[in-house]
Amino acid sequence: MNIDNPLVLGIETSCDETGVGIVRGTTLLSNTIASSMDEHARYGGVVPEVAARAHLEAMTPAITSALADAGVTLDEIDAIAVTSGPGLAGALMVGVGAAKALALAIEKPIYAVNHLVGHVGADVLRVPQSATAGSSEIDAGEIQYPTIALLVSGGHTSLLLVRDLVSDVELLGETIDDAAGEAFDKVARLLGLPYPGGPEIDRAAVGGNPKAIRFPRGLSLPKDHEAHRYDFSFSGLKTAVARWVEKKQDAAEQVPLADVAASFREAVVDVLISKALAACAEYGVPRLLLGGGVVANARVREVAAARAAEAGVALRIPPLSLCTDNGAMIAALGAQLIMAGHAPSGLGFGADSTLPVTDIQVG
Amino acid sequence: MLLAIDTSAGTSVAIVDPSTGSIVALRSTPDTMRHAEVIGTLLAEALSAAGVRPSSLDGVVVGMGPGPFTGLRVGIAAARTFALGAGLPLHPMVSADAVARQEKVAGRSDTIIVVTDARRKEVFWSLYDLSGAEPVRIDGPGLSKPDALPHSDARRVDAAEIPGAQLALAAAALLAAGLPLASDEALYLRSPDVTMPSGIKRVTQ
Ligand SMILES: [Zn+2]
Numbered sequence: 001m002n003i004d005n006p007l008v009l010g011i012e013t014s015c016d017e018t019g020v021g022i023v024r025g026t027t028l029l030s031n032t033i034a035s036s037m038d039e040h041a042r043y044g045g046v047v048p049e050v051a052a053r054a055h056l057e058a059m060t061p062a063i064t065s066a067l068a069d070a071g072v073t074l075d076e077i078d079a080i081a082v083t084s085g086p087g088l089a090g091a092l093m094v095g096v097g098a099a100k101a102l103a104l105a106i107e108k109p110i111y112a113v114n115h116l117v118g119h120v121g122a123d124v125l126r127v128p129q130s131a132t133a134g135s136s137e138i139d140a141g142e143i144q145y146p147t148i149a150l151l152v153s154g155g156h157t158s159l160l161l162v163r164d165l166v167s168d169v170e171l172l173g174e175t176i177d178d179a180a181g182e183a184f185d186k187v188a189r190l191l192g193l194p195y196p197g198g199p200e201i202d203r204a205a206v207g208g209n210p211k212a213i214r215f216p217r218g219l220s221l222p223k224d225h226e227a228h229r230y231d232f233s234f235s236g237l238k239t240a241v242a243r244w245v246e247k248k249q250d251a252a253e254q255v256p257l258a259d260v261a262a263s264f265r266e267a268v269v270d271v272l273i274s275k276a277l278a279a280c281a282e283y284g285v286p287r288l289l290l291g292g293g294v295v296a297n298a299r300v301r302e303v304a305a306a307r308a309a310e311a312g313v314a315l316r317i318p319p320l321s322l323c324t325d326n327g328a329m330i331a332a333l334g335a336q337l338i339m340a341g342h343a344p345s346g347l348g349f350g351a352d353s354t355l356p357v358t359d360i361q362v363g
Numbered sequence: 364m365l366l367a368i369d370t371s372a373g374t375s376v377a378i379v380d381p382s383t384g385s386i387v388a389l390r391s392t393p394d395t396m397r398h399a400e401v402i403g404t405l406l407a408e409a410l411s412a413a414g415v416r417p418s419s420l421d422g423v424v425v426g427m428g429p430g431p432f433t434g435l436r437v438g439i440a441a442a443r444t445f446a447l448g449a450g451l452p453l454h455p456m457v458s459a460d461a462v463a464r465q466e467k468v469a470g471r472s473d474t475i476i477v478v479t480d481a482r483r484k485e486v487f488w489s490l491y492d493l494s495g496a497e498p499v500r501i502d503g504p505g506l507s508k509p510d511a512l513p514h515s516d517a518r519r520v521d522a523a524e525i526p527g528a529q530l531a532l533a534a535a536a537l538l539a540a541g542l543p544l545a546s547d548e549a550l551y552l553r554s555p556d557v558t559m560p561s562g563i564k565r566v567t568q
Contacts, residue, residue, distance in 0.1 A: 052436060053432075053549070053555065059440055093433060096437070097402050099444070101442070105448025190563050242563075242565075350397065350399045350400040
């Protein structure tokens, strides 16, 4: 195997995106994503069985397309990387089964990796210039450690301290109820907006006053500092929005949609960025990396940029196509493990829906 | 040689030589909870026991179910990517065909209904005529309550495991006879278990 610059194919199936990406060392060659999001829209959220069925159908076409986009063949691939967890168990199992058999068929090693650490791994990728157009990538230099990483999607909301990508990742906090992306979906629904909620709330918030309504910031009171300093909670916020809207409706008053959407979004963004920057300060780490689908939200990036600059924290945001769940980030982490001399995983690993971030590689 | 993979019940991996009808390697477990964990090791062991490299096989036979979905998908995903990776044709089969062939090999020539667990107090069934040289599926696969099984005149064969080697040999027989195999779609026989969101519930009392 080419240890210095390995050609790695990564497979990601932890939620509703079937991702297959190919990297050579730290260079992104292709990033195929098949999403089953549209199939979940009528249910108002990701349905695990629907997602798992879609993964099975999308898998081999995604592999074929990723190879074609990268202009490489399977016999050139040095190793397979795959998400072992965390995520939806039934969805993860499709990727694990597919990746093991593919590795055996091409007689190459397999690396089973952590999805959340994969989001951080996305940032090491050098992306051809055309692919970054329109992204908000702020720092084109190489990622430095330690860094704080805030990973926010419909499936997870986690704050990590990454001292070393392949050997030392610590979980500082995570959501104790809904993921931030879920909060967007649920609030969108109670405002009568379709799924997925993030872009809908963004649209509805245009022209709204983010300070019109002071919605609660979960786990941000002094009493929360001890046990939940870096944890998140969004279910109380959702209930507060519902209560506020019901009160207006009960009084037969018009619900000021733009103000509610903007104020809700501000509460989510405020608590996310405040906690992330508090971690930067407490750990003396002037670097913050964002990842996860919620980073697609323009307000998250805006507030992060402004407040990180204020705090003297260098902010990194990978291109959006690498922020949402994808196979390239899994390949990137696999390549990093190989380049650091780590041995491949055995064949006995499974899908672990609650895999801790300290388990960067499994098996 | 043909490789067979079935995860519609436990996990069964087999390599057979259709020209002699012999089973070259067989690795299986009745465990219905650990398909993702065991699939790689069973495949590697079967290949190693047979002493063949993936690309020198002639095809991959896969059981498309019916079977409990989460496990079933592991084998189908594995068979598809193995075939892609090794450059082999994929031969999808109804999993219960293997059980019917096993009965035939055991000398039976009657009509049987193969019954497997579908969880949630239901069973999957398939009806076979064993009177010819090879079993012929004449009805099913279907899903039913255990007490509402059709074809009560057929001999009932309850199967907890799908014999991968018989699945491969059944596929070889169909291929040799130019008969159609199953379609390349997982046999779920059930819609995804989802509840449509009810109306928005009030939080204020
Ligand atoms: Zn993710």
